[in-house]
Amino acid sequence: MEIAMQNIFKSFGDNHVLKGVNFTLAPGEIHALMGENGAGKSTLMNILTGILPIERGQIKINGQVTHFKNAMDAELHGISFIHQEMNNYGEMTVLENMFINREITNRFGILKTSAMRTQARKYLDYLGADFGLDMPIHDLSVGNQQLVEIAKSLMTDAQVIIMDEPTSALTENEINKLFKIVKELQATGVGFIYISHRMEEITTLCDTITIMRDGISVTTTKVADTNVNQIVKAMVGRDLTEFYPERTTQVGExxxxxxxxxxxxxxxxxxxxxxxxxxxxxxxxxxxxxxxxxxxxxxxxxxxxxxxxxxxxxxxxxxxxxxxxxxxxxxxxxxxxxxxxxxxxxxxxxxxxxxxxxxxxxxxxxxxxxxxxxxxxxxxxxxxxxxxxxxxxxxxxxxxxxxxxxxxxxxxxxxxxxxxxxxxxxxxxxxxxxxxxxxxxxxxxxxxxxxxxxxxxxxxxxxxxxxxxxxxxxxxxxxxxxxxxxxxxxxxxxxx
CATH class of the missing domain: 3.40.50.300 (P-loop containing nucleotide triphosphate hydrolases)
Structure with missing residues (x-):
């Protein structure tokens, strides 16, 4: 699936969040979207998936002008969005959360629980998640809740998956498993829009990078053709000479x-x-x-x-x-x-x-x-x-x-x-x-x-x-x- 977002504008009152953003995802590409907090990355993706209405600009999917009505509409057309802030229902079980609005039923509308359990277990096992399907979501750690969100997205057989800080609560082992899955899906033609602040992930995983700053798309380049210093300067508009400041404090009692x-x-x-x-x-x-x-x-x-x-x-x-x-x-x-x-x-x-x-x-x-x-x-x-x-x-x-x-x-x-x-x-x-x-x-x-x-x-x-x-x-x-x-x-x- 090819996505082209052209000259996208969005304001909230007097706050101009997007000021003519351009973004293109090629079929089967892993495309990083980077920028400081507040640069407009999530807003851009919310517009793409119909969560927010577009103000000005145009979205083309495989060359056809398209505007999705809502997130479910986008998902039905093959675009899945894993949000940074998880949309779980704490009192409901893992299984119930995974099948909200996508329940498997027979022709009489009765839930086919066994089929749902089999499918949920398949995708959680794929991610190496070993917690039970009947656990309330609020009993899981933040990292395990993140794995549930990723599993939900994989279940949709999406052609494009948007990942907003998907590894922020995952361990190194879980991140490695996730990257392996992303590469496997890419090999089948699935494209990814990957939002992250972790430089090592971008350089390891992604093919292309678009950098946003203050509501505009500053630059788009192949990851292989840039470096960390150039990325940081494009994001913040200045050089960061040392990523970690020197620890010079005198330790007391x-x-x-x-x-x-x-x-x-x-x-x-x-x-x-x-x-x-x-x-x-x-x-x-x-x-x-x-x-x-x-x-x-x-x-x-x-x-x-x-x-x-x-x-x-x-x-x-x-x-x-x-x-x-x-x-x-x-x-x-x-x-x-x-x-x-x-x-x-x-x-x-x-x-x-x-x-x-x-x-x-x-x-x-x-x-x-x-x-x-x-x-x-x-x-x-x-x-x-x-x-x-x-x-x-x-x-x-x-x-x-x-x-x-x-x-x-x-x-x-x-x-x-x-x-x-x-x-x-x-x-x-x-x-x-x-x-x-x-x-x-x-x-x-x-x-x-x-x-x-x-x-x-x-x-x-x-x-x-x-x-x-x-x-x-x-x-x-x-x-x-x-x-x-x-x-x-x-x-x-x-x-x-």
């Missing part, structure tokens, strides 16, 4: 301690510490228990055993409110469901953890609160015209910055960052890294969970590697490699 933390069946006897001014990374495969450990520390989930100390004092974090009181902040990996109130304004979301500071006798000091919010928006370069719009209207990367602003504003002295740059463009990543360095320079102790090994090695001082709920080893980052981290993450031992 031990500020946070965990001793013997256990939760039956999830993690066992976890002990570690973090010094003021230090970034300690937690690495490991998906499902190893990294996030679960942090949820228990923050008081979201229960602890069966163990002790937590902050600044040498034992603390009881039986709830997130207690953890916040003790100076602990937690930026969760699932910003959509756990980090933000999507219908609330940017200002209200930033205020969530610190509003008490601006309240006296039940009244809010609106003047100083507004100064506080505006200062954080400016410092984190959140792209918005006003703090009073719904946070749901922001791009994924800017939503991530709002969550970070909330915890910085709360004055957290221990900051847990779970996948802090998931779905964030290269320019915003560097801004977040600079902020992390700035926070540690002020003495903040940072715990970073990341599935991105270059990020782990580029932005931490020490690395705790988790395997099946246990810390297999702690590495000084200066002596660590991707190979040593992966050895521990898969249950191996390192000599010496």
């Amino acid at each position: 031990v500020y946070f301690e965990a001793h013997g933390l256990s939760r039956q069946g999830v993690f066992n006897d976890v002990s570690f510490d973090v010094h003021s001014g230090e970034i300690v990374a937690f690495a490991g495969l998906m499902g190893a228990g990294r996030t679960e450990i942090m949820r228990a520390i923050f008081g979201i989930d229960r602890l069966d055993h163990g002790q937590i100390k902050v600044s040498g004092k034992v603390v009881e974090n039986h709830s997130p409110a207690a953890a916040i009181k003790h100076g602990i902040g937690f930026m969760t990996e699932n910003r959509k469901d756990e980090g933000l109130i999507l219908d609330a304004t940017i200002a209200d979301n930033i205020d969530l953890a610190s509003l008490r500071s601006f309240t006296k006798y039940g009244l809010i000091d609106e003047h100083n609160d507004r100064i506080f919010v505006e200062a954080l928006i400016k410092r984190l370069t959140i792209k918005t015209q006003t703090a009073d719009i719904a946070v749901s209207s922001l791009s994924g990367g800017n939503q991530q910055k709002v969550v970070l602003a909330k915890w910085i504003g709360a004055g957290s002295q221990v900051l847990i960052l779970d996948e802090p740059t998931r779905g964030v463009d290269v320019g915003a990543k560097r801004e977040i890294y600079d902020l992390m360095n700035e926070l540690t320079a002020r003495g903040v102790a940072i715990i970073m969970i990341s599935s991105d090994l270059p990020e782990v090695l580029g932005m931490s001082d020490r690395i705790n590697v988790v395997y099946e709920g246990k810390i297999m080893g702690t590495l000084a980052t200066k002596n660590a490699t991707q190979e040593t981290v992966m050895t521990l993450a898969t249950g191996g031992q390192i000599n010496g």
Whole structure:
């Protein structure tokens, strides 16, 4: 299938999101679509698949002018869209989610459950997903929910598959399996539009790249004819001399301690510490228990055993409110469901953890609160015209910055960052890294969970590697490699 999008315009009120974008997908091509958060990539794909109406411009499918009525119409014509923000129904099972609006029935309209189970299992097994079909979706990790979305797309026998950050929550092993499947499908003539901020994925997987910046298509070129520096410069309009800023912070005394933390069946006897001014990374495969450990520390989930100390004092974090009181902040990996109130304004979301500071006798000091919010928006370069719009209207990367602003504003002295740059463009990543360095320079102790090994090695001082709920080893980052981290993450031992 050939797709040609010509001179596409789209505005939301006074916000001109697309300003004459051109994009062409050749049959059987893997075409990367890159750009900073807010560049208009997702909007362009939403227009292609009928989710948003076109304002000006033309879409041709195999040479014929085409406008789809909605996403289902696009899917029926062979175009499937795997969204970055997953559209699952949490209380429904894996099987039910996979067959929403595509149920298999007999001629009397009765569900053919056995056929549905067989088909669902086939595609999940193809992706190496070993969870049950009858599990509620909300019981799955973000990565496994992503695998369900990918399986749903493969089930449609699409001629073109749009993937928006498909690997953001997947392990390296799962990414390799996905890439193998993409190449196999490409060999049968399936085309892919691949949206990602991960440079190594683009150079490994894709044939062609189109770069967008501020609502226009800046350049289209063969991946083999460009390099990372040229891609970054086209995306952000400037050179990024070093992707990971140098870690120069002086590490202080031990500020946070965990001793013997256990939760039956999830993690066992976890002990570690973090010094003021230090970034300690937690690495490991998906499902190893990294996030679960942090949820228990923050008081979201229960602890069966163990002790937590902050600044040498034992603390009881039986709830997130207690953890916040003790100076602990937690930026969760699932910003959509756990980090933000999507219908609330940017200002209200930033205020969530610190509003008490601006309240006296039940009244809010609106003047100083507004100064506080505006200062954080400016410092984190959140792209918005006003703090009073719904946070749901922001791009994924800017939503991530709002969550970070909330915890910085709360004055957290221990900051847990779970996948802090998931779905964030290269320019915003560097801004977040600079902020992390700035926070540690002020003495903040940072715990970073990341599935991105270059990020782990580029932005931490020490690395705790988790395997099946246990810390297999702690590495000084200066002596660590991707190979040593992966050895521990898969249950191996390192000599010496």
